[in-house]
Amino acid sequence: MEIQQNKSLKKYNTFGIEAKAKYFCEIRSIDELSQALQQSQHPNKICFGGGSNMLITQDIDALVLHINIKGIEIVSETKERVQLKVNAGENWHQFVLWTLAQDYGGLENMSLIPGNTGTAPIQNIGAYGVELKDTFVSCEAMHIATQKMRTFSKEACEFGYRDSYFKNEGKGNFIITSVTFSLSKNKHTLNTSYGAIEAELEKQNIKDPTIQDISKAVISIRKQKLPDPSKLGNSGSFFKNPVVSKQQFISFYEKHPTAPFYKISEDLYKIPAGWLIEKCGFKGKRFGDAGVHKNQALVLVNYGTATGAEILKLSQTIIESVNDKFGIRILPEVNLIK
Numbered sequence: 001m002e003i004q005q006n007k008s009l010k011k012y013n014t015f016g017i018e019a020k021a022k023y024f025c026e027i028r029s030i031d032e033l034s035q036a037l038q039q040s041q042h043p044n045k046i047c048f049g050g051g052s053n054m055l056i057t058q059d060i061d062a063l064v065l066h067i068n069i070k071g072i073e074i075v076s077e078t079k080e081r082v083q084l085k086v087n088a089g090e091n092w093h094q095f096v097l098w099t100l101a102q103d104y105g106g107l108e109n110m111s112l113i114p115g116n117t118g119t120a121p122i123q124n125i126g127a128y129g130v131e132l133k134d135t136f137v138s139c140e141a142m143h144i145a146t147q148k149m150r151t152f153s154k155e156a157c158e159f160g161y162r163d164s165y166f167k168n169e170g171k172g173n174f175i176i177t178s179v180t181f182s183l184s185k186n187k188h189t190l191n192t193s194y195g196a197i198e199a200e201l202e203k204q205n206i207k208d209p210t211i212q213d214i215s216k217a218v219i220s221i222r223k224q225k226l227p228d229p230s231k232l233g234n235s236g237s238f239f240k241n242p243v244v245s246k247q248q249f250i251s252f253y254e255k256h257p258t259a260p261f262y263k264i265s266e267d268l269y270k271i272p273a274g275w276l277i278e279k280c281g282f283k284g285k286r287f288g289d290a291g292v293h294k295n296q297a298l299v300l301v302n303y304g305t306a307t308g309a310e311i312l313k314l315s316q317t318i319i320e321s322v323n324d325k326f327g328i329r330i331l332p333e334v335n336l337i338k
């Protein structure tokens with residue numbers, strides 16, 4: 001285990017922000033993670049996975065641990081289902097493609113989400129009507145203070161919309177080292193109800209889709225709407241879609257009857273932040289090298305040399321503007337690394 005100094009983090013965050021870590025260490029096994037966490041000369045430690053859901057706002061005066069533990073293992077199997085244990089450093093989309101090549105179903109709607117498998121449970125990643133929790137069995141995590149391993153069941157993870165135990169009580173206390181999924185081997189349950197998927201399958205004239213067809217449709221939709229981080233730095237949705245009470249929703253909807261919305265329960269409604277931001281006039285706007293994507297206003301982009309502070313400032317301007325216009329306070333979905 002080698003500790004490097006003044007390491008550029010540009011290639012470790014999908015925003016492509018140029019910032020330095022005072023100390024940096026690549027972690028390839030649970031033993032290395034345990035050793036690194038015991039480095040008492042570096043009391044401040046920050047964990048990086050795929051770097052796809054964070055904004056680094058300044059140089060990091062700490063030891064950055066880059067979790068790069070690889071490996072996929074079949075832990076159990078029946079005629080109908082397979083359980084896979086996937087180590088935290090596996091790239092999410094490569095893993096999804098691997099499951100599709102084996103004809104394992106369940107993850108196809110979440111194709112092309114950037115990031116690594118180990119960080120996927122933290123925000124319960126989701127897309128096109130499916131969330132990670134739908135196929136999740138358990139995860140293993142190391143307790144940072146004691147280096148003891150703990151297994152978290154689905155219930156213990158307390159998953160919610162872009163939310164989990166690891167973003168709340170567990171925040172800063174655990175590092176996820178592997179995730180176990182249960183996938184179907186046949187009679188796959190397809191989830192094509194999401195409008196954009198139906199439309200894409202129709203466009204391609206596919207009437208009886210396979211899980212591979214759904215993955216291809218999702219990839220095609222995402223490529224049209226979302227920028228490729230290897231070409232234009234970004235962190236996917238920068239904001240969460242706000243969830244408001246029925247009362248708040250009714251008064252909002254009276255004034256904005258064309259707004260899209262999702263009813264979550266009798267009393268809760270979700271309003272797409274992308275719509276709110278677009279209506280405030282930010283879609284496609286550029287301020288220096290920081291900007292709002294032209295096809296999806298939820299996504300902030302780095303045109304090259306934007307600093308984390310500049311992107312953060314733009315996000316704050318957007319939050320204020322949406323609040324002034326709609327009386328709704330949107331919140332960042334990405335982790336702000338300060």
Ligand code: EPU
Binds near residue numbers: 225237238274275297
């Ligand atoms: N909309 C606008 N303007 C925009 C963007 C969206 O008016 O600039 C409207 C759309 O027309 C649509 C509605 O907002 O009526 C919802 O848009 P979309 O279906 O694109 O989804 P989203 O709510 O913006 C969420 C996730 C995405 C995920 C998609 C598809 C969040 C914060 N984001 O976006 O996740 O891919 O649904 O399921 O929940 C990510 O987390 O990085 C991410 C991309």
